[in-house]
Amino acid sequence: MDSRQFHSPLPHYPGFAGRLTAGMNDNLHQLRCFGCGDRISGSEVLPDFRCAKCGDLFEVEYAGWSLRGGTNRPNAGALKWLWRERRSSSETLDHSGVWRFRELLPILDNYGNAVTLREGNTPLYALTRAAQKLGVDQLYAKHQGMNPTGSFKDTGMTAALSVAKERGFEWVACASTGNTSAAMAAYAARAGLRSLVLIPEGKIAWGKLSQAMDYGAVTCQLKTDFDGCVKVLAEIVQKEPIYLLNSVNPYRLEGQKTPAFEIAEALDWNVPDHLIVPGGNLANSSALGKGFREMRELGLVARMPRISVIQAAGANPLVRSLSANHGKDLEPVEAHTRATAIRIGNPASWRKAVRVIQDTDGWCLDVTEAEIAIAKAELGAEGLGCEPASAVTLAGLKKLRAEGKIGSGETVVLVLTGHTLKDADYTIDFHRGTLLKEEESAGYGEDIEKLRRNAVAVDANPRAVIAAMRGSAG
Amino acid sequence: MDSRQFHSPLPHYPGFAGRLTAGMNDNLHQLRCFGCGDRISGSEVLPDFRCAKCGDLFEVEYAGWSLRGGTNRPNAGALKWLWRERRSSSETLDHSGVWRFRELLPILDNYGNAVTLREGNTPLYALTRAAQKLGVDQLYAKHQGMNPTGSFKDTGMTAALSVAKERGFEWVACASTGNTSAAMAAYAARAGLRSLVLIPEGKIAWGKLSQAMDYGAVTCQLKTDFDGCVKVLAEIVQKEPIYLLNSVNPYRLEGQKTPAFEIAEALDWNVPDHLIVPGGNLANSSALGKGFREMRELGLVARMPRISVIQAAGANPLVRSLSANHGKDLEPVEAHTRATAIRIGNPASWRKAVRVIQDTDGWCLDVTEAEIAIAKAELGAEGLGCEPASAVTLAGLKKLRAEGKIGSGETVVLVLTGHTLKDADYTIDFHRGTLLKEEESAGYGEDIEKLRRNAVAVDANPRAVIAAMRGSAG
Numbered sequence: 001m002d003s004r005q006f007h008s009p010l011p012h013y014p015g016f017a018g019r020l021t022a023g024m025n026d027n028l029h030q031l032r033c034f035g036c037g038d039r040i041s042g043s044e045v046l047p048d049f050r051c052a053k054c055g056d057l058f059e060v061e062y063a064g065w066s067l068r069g070g071t072n073r074p075n076a077g078a079l080k081w082l083w084r085e086r087r088s089s090s091e092t093l094d095h096s097g098v099w100r101f102r103e104l105l106p107i108l109d110n111y112g113n114a115v116t117l118r119e120g121n122t123p124l125y126a127l128t129r130a131a132q133k134l135g136v137d138q139l140y141a142k143h144q145g146m147n148p149t150g151s152f153k154d155t156g157m158t159a160a161l162s163v164a165k166e167r168g169f170e171w172v173a174c175a176s177t178g179n180t181s182a183a184m185a186a187y188a189a190r191a192g193l194r195s196l197v198l199i200p201e202g203k204i205a206w207g208k209l210s211q212a213m214d215y216g217a218v219t220c221q222l223k224t225d226f227d228g229c230v231k232v233l234a235e236i237v238q239k240e241p242i243y244l245l246n247s248v249n250p251y252r253l254e255g256q257k258t259p260a261f262e263i264a265e266a267l268d269w270n271v272p273d274h275l276i277v278p279g280g281n282l283a284n285s286s287a288l289g290k291g292f293r294e295m296r297e298l299g300l301v302a303r304m305p306r307i308s309v310i311q312a313a314g315a316n317p318l319v320r321s322l323s324a325n326h327g328k329d330l331e332p333v334e335a336h337t338r339a340t341a342i343r344i345g346n347p348a349s350w351r352k353a354v355r356v357i358q359d360t361d362g363w364c365l366d367v368t369e370a371e372i373a374i375a376k377a378e379l380g381a382e383g384l385g386c387e388p389a390s391a392v393t394l395a396g397l398k399k400l401r402a403e404g405k406i407g408s409g410e411t412v413v414l415v416l417t418g419h420t421l422k423d424a425d426y427t428i429d430f431h432r433g434t435l436l437k438e439e440e441s442a443g444y445g446e447d448i449e450k451l452r453r454n455a456v457a458v459d460a461n462p463r464a465v466i467a468a469m470r471g472s473a474g
Numbered sequence: 475m476d477s478r479q480f481h482s483p484l485p486h487y488p489g490f491a492g493r494l495t496a497g498m499n500d501n502l503h504q505l506r507c508f509g510c511g512d513r514i515s516g517s518e519v520l521p522d523f524r525c526a527k528c529g530d531l532f533e534v535e536y537a538g539w540s541l542r543g544g545t546n547r548p549n550a551g552a553l554k555w556l557w558r559e560r561r562s563s564s565e566t567l568d569h570s571g572v573w574r575f576r577e578l579l580p581i582l583d584n585y586g587n588a589v590t591l592r593e594g595n596t597p598l599y600a601l602t603r604a605a606q607k608l609g610v611d612q613l614y615a616k617h618q619g620m621n622p623t624g625s626f627k628d629t630g631m632t633a634a635l636s637v638a639k640e641r642g643f644e645w646v647a648c649a650s651t652g653n654t655s656a657a658m659a660a661y662a663a664r665a666g667l668r669s670l671v672l673i674p675e676g677k678i679a680w681g682k683l684s685q686a687m688d689y690g691a692v693t694c695q696l697k698t699d700f701d702g703c704v705k706v707l708a709e710i711v712q713k714e715p716i717y718l719l720n721s722v723n724p725y726r727l728e729g730q731k732t733p734a735f736e737i738a739e740a741l742d743w744n745v746p747d748h749l750i751v752p753g754g755n756l757a758n759s760s761a762l763g764k765g766f767r768e769m770r771e772l773g774l775v776a777r778m779p780r781i782s783v784i785q786a787a788g789a790n791p792l793v794r795s796l797s798a799n800h801g802k803d804l805e806p807v808e809a810h811t812r813a814t815a816i817r818i819g820n821p822a823s824w825r826k827a828v829r830v831i832q833d834t835d836g837w838c839l840d841v842t843e844a845e846i847a848i849a850k851a852e853l854g855a856e857g858l859g860c861e862p863a864s865a866v867t868l869a870g871l872k873k874l875r876a877e878g879k880i881g882s883g884e885t886v887v888l889v890l891t892g893h894t895l896k897d898a899d900y901t902i903d904f905h906r907g908t909l910l911k912e913e914e915s916a917g918y919g920e921d922i923e924k925l926r927r928n929a930v931a932v933d934a935n936p937r938a939v940i941a942a943m944r945g946s947a948g
Contacts, residue, residue: 088561090742095597117599117857118620123569123592129666146622148597149859150895171943190857192603196943204929206906210898213905213927214854218946224934235936268564380688383591383664385623421624421895424684431687432680453687455678460698462709469645469670472692 029107031058031250034351042107042163047237049248057349058250059290060107065298074103076299080269083261097121098158098258104294105159105254113166115191119154120258122146124266124413129382130394134401138411140272141379141393142263145386145419149211151341152256152284152417153183157245159255161187164243171196171242175229177204179341179418181219182211184245189215196242198222198229207425208340227346247348253287260291263413264301271301273410276393276400278417279309279318279364280342282353288415289356305413308362309353310396312337312389316366318350327354338426338435339372341389341418363405367395370444373430377451380427385420503581505532505724508825516581516637521711523722531823532724533764534581539772548577550773554743557735571595572632572732578768579633579728587640589665593628594732596620598740598887603856604868608875612885614746615853615867616737619860619893623685625815626730626758626891627657631719633729635661638717645670645716649703652682653815653892658719659689670716672696672703681899682814701820721822727761734765737887738775745775747884750867750874752891753783753792753838754816756827762889763830779887782836783827784870786811786863790840792824801828812900812909813846815863815892837879841869844918847904851925854901859894 032039035056042060046052065073083101086094093099093111097120108114124140131139144152161184164172173196174184181197188195195217199209204221212219222229230246237244245252264271271292277285285307295301311319315335321327332346347353357364367375375398376391393414400406420427429435431454441448453472458464506513509530516534520526539547557575560568567573567585571594582588598614605613618626635658638646647670648658655671662669669691673683678695686693696703704720711718719726738745745766751759759781769775785793789809795801806820821827831838841849849872850865867888874880894901903909905928915922927946932938 084562088558090740118597121595123622125591146592148620150893186857186859188857189855194943194946196939198939199929201931206902207898209929210901211859211894213929214851214859214894214901215857216851216855216925216927218927218943219929220932220939220942221929222932222934222939228934232934232936232939236939239936240940266564377688377690381663381690383660383662383689385660385685385688419624419895420685420688421893424681427684427688428680431684451690453690453692455673455683455687455693455695457675458694458696460696460702460706462706462713465670465672465694465696465706465710466714468694469668469692472668 028064029060029062032061033058047244048234049244049250057248057352059352060250060254062106065294074298079103079300080265083265092116095121096158097262098155098255101258101261104261104298105258107159107251107254108162108166110166114158114162115165115187116158117148117154117186117190119147119158120262122259122262124263125384127382127384127414130378134398135408136397136401136406136412137409140411140413141384141416142259142413143384143386143416144259145390145416145422149179149182149186150419150422151179151183151387152259152415153179154186155258156252156256156283156287157183157187160245160249160251161191161193163251164245165191165193167243169241169243170194171240172245173198173233173236173242174245175199175226175233176246178208179422180246181209181217182215185212185215185217188217194218196220198233200225200229247281247283253283253290256284256287257291257294259415260288260295264292264295267411269301271303272305272413274406274412275305275307275415276396276412277307277309277415278342278389278392279311279353280315280344280347280389281349282309282318282347283349284415284417285309285356286349286352289360293359304360306362307356307360308396308400309357309364310392311364311366312339312342312372312392313366313368315343315345317345317347318353319364319366321350322354322357322364327358337372338369339388339392340423341387342392363400365396365399367392367399369440370436370448371395371398373435374444374447374451377430379416380420381451384416386416387418387420387422388426390416390418502538503534503536506535507532521718522708523718523724531722531826533826534724534728536580539768548772553577553774554739557739566590569595570632571736572629572729575732575735578735578772579732581633581725581728582636582640584640588632588636589639589661590632591622591628591660591664593621593632594736596733596736598737599858601856601858601888604852608872609882610871610875610880610886611883613888614886615858615888615890616733617858617860617890618733619864619890619896623653623656623660624893624896625653625657625861626733626889627653628660629732630726630730630757630761631657631661634719634723634725635665635667637725638719639665639667641717643715643717644668645714646719647672647707647710647716648719649673649700649707650720651679653896654719654721655683655691656685656689659686659691662691663689668692670694672707674699674703721755721757727757727764730758730761731765731768733889734762734769738766738769741885743775745777746779746887748880748886749779749781749889750870750886751781751783751889752816752863752866753785753827754789754818754821754863755823756783756792756821757823758889758891759783759830760823760826763834767833778834780836781830781834782870782874783831783838784866785838785840786813786816786846786866787840787842789817789819791819791821792827793838793840795824796828796831796838801832811846812843813862813866814897815861816866837874839870839873841866841873843914844910844922845869845872847909848918848921848925851904853890854894855925858890860890861892861894861896862900864890864892
């Protein structure tokens with residue numbers, strides 16, 4: 001397929017096509033080191049995606065966009081029209097909520113190499129009851145857990161794995177026991193590539209691995225810890241033609257920025273006042289910030305939202321860093337939280353997240369295990385199941401409202417990152433009353449009891465069941 | 475909201491709107507008894523949804539459609555245009571893959587009562603590798619596991635729960651330990667209604683219940699078996715204003731028929747030659763058959779697909795009924811299969827399924843536990859995770875191809891009903907080699923070993939990992 005051609009027909013305004021495509025699919029990206037600012041081409045990057053000069057991470061940059069009126073600068077109005085038009089297209093690529101916006105992630109030479117499972121296009125749910133309770137005008141949840149493998153990682157994986165395919169790799173790899181390995185294995189299987197997952201020895205969380213196995217990944221359990229796995233993997237990709245898909249891969253962020261486009265489009269290109277994101281490895285807040293920044297630079301939206309990052313109190317290295325030294329250094333912590341997706345003590349993308357928070361005047365705070373559990377149950381009670389890490393956003397919003405940092409007239413979007421089925425055990429433990437230790441739930445007992453829904457044993461007759469119903473909280 | 479108005483603007487052809495809406499939203503449906511043929515209005519039905527005369531089930535019927543050129547008959551061409559147009563609409567209701575087709579399920583007086591979680595619009599994935607292996611021209615998987623709660627039940631629940639809301643119910647209920655209770659609880663929570671789940675005492679499958687608890691359902695565990703729960707529930711709904719959402723509720727099938735519209739639309743209104751559906755309670759095959767039949771009656775498509783139903787060999791009452799007495803009677807069986815979603819020995823909708831199979835010249839056959847497990851792993855290896863019940867479709871297709879019942883030039887669609895995360899234990903047990911008993915896997919050992927992906931313990935150095943990769947099957 002000619003990369004200069006569009007997949008979708010442009011029946012009404014053929015002139016648009018010419019203007020839109022001029023130079024746009026020319027793979028015009030470059031990589032800029034986030035530490036020393038060095039710029040290299042995509043083909044020059046080392047297999048471990050670290051800067052050869054300073055060891056920091058790269059981010060993808062599109063040089064042509066910065067020139068107002070330059071030939072490579074996309075036309076904002078035409079893009080909005082085109083992206084809307086694609087929603088009713090019958091082309092596979094247009095069904096992806098990532099590749100529908102491909103003009104803003106021109107990282108492939110040929111879009112025929114894009115590997116898609118119909119990711120993105122996730123719902124933006126109105127949270128009317130929580131909004132009323134918290135006194136916020138407009139409250140939404142952008143549910144990234146509705147992606148094909150059940151987490152936001154799919155949006156990034158479709159982008160980075162397509163690059164792997166275009167560059168001719170036959171194997172891809174990551175060190176992960178959770179959502180990343182599930183997404184990688186699924187997209188690799190879809191593309192016909194092989195995938196390798198490295199995990200530390202010891203207690204395997206089989207539930208978390210089930211998806212990677214289902215999608216045919218090869219899983220190696222190494223006699224070392226997580227950092228040891230990352231190190232072995234970095235050595236392997238130097239020796240063998242294996243494409244690294246850990247979060248250091250900058251192309252993942254190009255996919256993960258697209259929910260920003262979806263949010264803006266759903267609000268008719270009005271940017272929300274406030275976006276609240278869970279903070280684990282911190283690539284997601286970075287990516288969403290990049291998405292909004294690029295939209296503003298291209299004139300698609302008028303301003304940035306405030307972007308706040310919420311961590312679990314037991315895994316809060318960014319909170320500590322910002323309070324101790326304004327984000328100049330980050331001291332890794334030993335992470336403890338039942339919200340496994342953000343149980344990360346040494347986040348790879350912390351510098352990028354610091355910039356996003358500081359650029360948008362956002363906040364960074366942490367919430368306790370009880371606050372997370374309560375918020376998750378409250379989201380569930382509005383019909384939105386999510387994994388525990390997602391619920392830090394609602395818990396954080398409550399704190400920000402209580403501290404007067406969010407006004408009642410604001411439009412707030414919570415980013416939910418994973419599906420409730422990703423961690424059924426957490427849900428069960430909460431409702432059975434075995435999730436929290438006594439010291440964790442102290443002071444929250446009443447709130448928790450109101451939300452708990454344990455199964456009750458009842459005699460098999462209508463009167464007994466009706467009595468149980470009437471006696472239930474709610 | 476005026477029920478005669480459309481949600482989406484109709485900018486170009488205002489004339490269409492008038493013609494389309496004439497009488498169409500007038501809640502013109504009636505209920506026809508599947509046993510004795512008696513017709514009643516929707517408001518006359520008993521709370522247990524059984525015919526007062528013969529005790530059989532009802533199905534929803536739209537009288538106005540049968541008159542060619544009648545005023546209530548939808549205009550096929552205009553509908554196709556309208557449904558496509560809605561895909562780029564910004565209205566919440568148009569984002570639902572069920573309510574986008576609301577002209578073909580006019581069961582509400584006021585669409586403002588529709589309760590939606592953005593269900594439907596599920597992917598139709600091309601299965602290129604399986605197609606090549608089996609020698610089938612075009613093979614697709616319609617993945618209903620990509621619905622919000624992870625199963626096809628959502629499409630039916632949005633329809634029936636909206637009826638409950640419109641009729642003013644505050645409580646809804648079902649007897650279920652699995653996907654039905656998850657879907658019911660989620661939609662009830664979304665609507666602000668309360669929900670009640672009845673389950674038999676004994677070994678609770680907590681994992682299966684986690685979603686119902688997450689969405690705030692009240693769960694009662696009764697000292698009886700499953701049929702006892704159904705009986706108690708039927709008594710409760712006679713006494714109390716509680717709306718019954720078990721599969722006897724005919725409105726659920728109105729939602730569950732909409733994937734037929736999506737499939738036809740995705741194939742540019744060309745009907746596939748063959749649709750293959752898992753057979754458990756048999757409401758799904760009935761609903762899909764109804765969807766295709768109504769499309770043909772209204773001139774949206776030219777013909778019906780052949781619809782085949784596949785059961786697990788350990789839960790095959792329909793296979794037995796068709797072979798013993800051509801589907802005149804059904805003898806319940808004691809059901810045994812690890813594919814829990816179709817572990818049903820006494821399916822409620824078997825008469826409806828018999829009609830669909832016989833009307834479309836479809837087949838009904840069963841597949842073994844090993845065949846199911848292998849088919850699930852093969853779907854996973856193409857990047858499509860699914861719950862085991864979904865995999866009977868691919869296992870059935872293999873048999874039908876081997877028996878020459880499906881030609882190489884045919885277009886075949888497999889209906890996958892649930893997400894892989896619905897049953898992580900099954901996946902883990904398969905890959906660890908503990909799923910199948912020796913007698914179950916006899917004769918399939920080699921196929922199984924090629925697909926198994928158990929985690930392997932490896933020394934923490936690159937050479938050892940590379941050796942493990944090279945040694946892996948695939």
